Each structure stands twice: as structure tokens, then as C-alpha cells.
Amino acid sequence: xxxxDASPANNRRDIGKVxxxxxxxxxxxxxxxxxxxxxxxxxxxxxxxxxxxxxxxRSATGIKSTVLIIFGLxxxxxxxxxxxxxxxxxEHKDLKAELLGFVPGESIAAQVGLEGYKLLLRRITINPGGxxxxxxxxxxxxxxxxxxxxxIEGRESGExxxxxxxxxxxxxxxxxxxxxxxDEPADAYVCDIKPLS
Numbered sequence: 001x002x003x004x005d006a007s008p009a010n011n012r013r014d015i016g017k018v019x020x021x022x023x024x025x026x027x028x029x030x031x032x033x034x035x036x037x038x039x040x041x042x043x044x045x046x047x048x049x050x051x052x053x054x055x056x057x058r059s060a061t062g063i064k065s066t067v068l069i070i071f072g073l074x075x076x077x078x079x080x081x082x083x084x085x086x087x088x089x090x091e092h093k094d095l096k097a098e099l100l101g102f103v104p105g106e107s108i109a110a111q112v113g114l115e116g117y118k119l120l121l122r123r124i125t126i127n128p129g130g131x132x133x134x135x136x137x138x139x140x141x142x143x144x145x146x147x148x149x150x151x152i153e154g155r156e157s158g159e160x161x162x163x164x165x166x167x168x169x170x171x172x173x174x175x176x177x178x179x180x181x182x183d184e185p186a187d188a189y190v191c192d193i194k195p196l197s
Contacts, residue, residue, distance in 0.1 A: 145166075
């Protein structure tokens with residue numbers, strides 16, 4: 001049997017129809033001795049394809065590693081910022097309180113029978129970067145109306161943002177603190193009942 005007839009490719013034009021490189025190399029060897037160059041070319045092609053694949057694998061691994069490192073750094077910064085932001089302040093900072101009105105203790109006692117307390121209306125301003133220290137309302141109920149800016153309330157359970165037009169209640173279970181992380185002063189009207197002393 002003629003080696004050309006046994007080949008998957010019957011002549012030089014059929015070499016392009018063969019799918020596997022090994023079949024191409026066998027067909028090229030069987031067709032003619034001048035195809036030694038084709039065999040070398042095919043082997044070189046295999047080496048080039050292997051090199052390109054290895055480079056792609058290394059490149060993909062390098063990109064994945066870089067992305068993971070950047071992601072880790074960002075997460076670390078966000079977590080540390082979150083912990084710093086949630087840590088309750090122990091003192092007031094950049095804060096201004098203006099008394100707008102009050103009902104004295106004698107009047108509160110006569111009108112509602114509550115002795116030893118006064119009713120206050122104040123405007124409290126937290127300047128940018130300012131804060132109100134952690135405090136409890138176990139004996140000091142109040143109502144707050146935010147007039148401008150944003151008051152960020154911190155509690156053990158997380159943060160709540162109050163913007164202009166928002167109001168909230170300070171009841172017996174309230175333990176909180178506040179921040180102003182904005183660029184402008186944050187004003188609120190606070191009406192609360194406080195002990196006389």
C-alpha cells in the first residue's frame with residue numbers, strides 16, 4: 001500500500017482539512033521529504049502555543065492576586081473606618097447649645113404634678129467634625145427635630161442618619177451619641193425634660 005493512500009490526507013491540499021496537529025505532521029511527512037520544514041514549523045508552533053498559554057496563566061494569576069490584595073486593603077480600611085466611626089465618643093466636641101426657652105420646675109410641678117424637673121427647648125449645633133458624647137435618656141425624655149445638616153446617631157446596634165425635616169424620640173431605653181461628618185453645621189431643636197439639679 002502506498003504511504004500516501006494510508007495517510008489521513010491524500011495530498012498537500014488535504015493537509016488543511018486534518019484537525020489534529022499530530023495528523024498534520026504525519027500527513028506532511030508522508031507526502032514529501034520537503035515537508036521536513038513543515039514539521040519543524042509545526043513543532044515551533046506547538047512551542048509558541050505552549051509559551052503563550054503559560055504567559056496567559058501567569059498573567060491571569062498575577063491579576064487575580066493583585067485584585068485580591070487591593071480588595072483586602074479596601075475592606076481593611078472600611079472596617080477600620082467603621083470601627084472608628086462607631087466608637088462612642090466620651091466627650092463633646094465642636095458643639096454649641098443655645099437655650100431658646102424653658103418651663104421652670106415650679107410650673108411643671110403645678111401643671112402636671114412632676115416635681116424636681118424642668119422643660120427645656122434648645123437649639124443644638126454640631127459643627128463639621130463635631131460630636132455629642134455617649135449619654136442615656138433613662139431619666140431625661142426628649143423629642144428632637146433636625147433643622148439643617150445631618151445628625152448621625154450612633155447606638156450599640158448601628159448608625160442612623162437624620163437629615164433636615166426628620167424628628168425622633170429619646171425614650172427611657174435610649175442610649176446614644178452623635179456625629180456630624182458633613183461639611184456644614186447640623187442644627188436640631190431639642191425639647192426635653194431634665195432634672196432641676
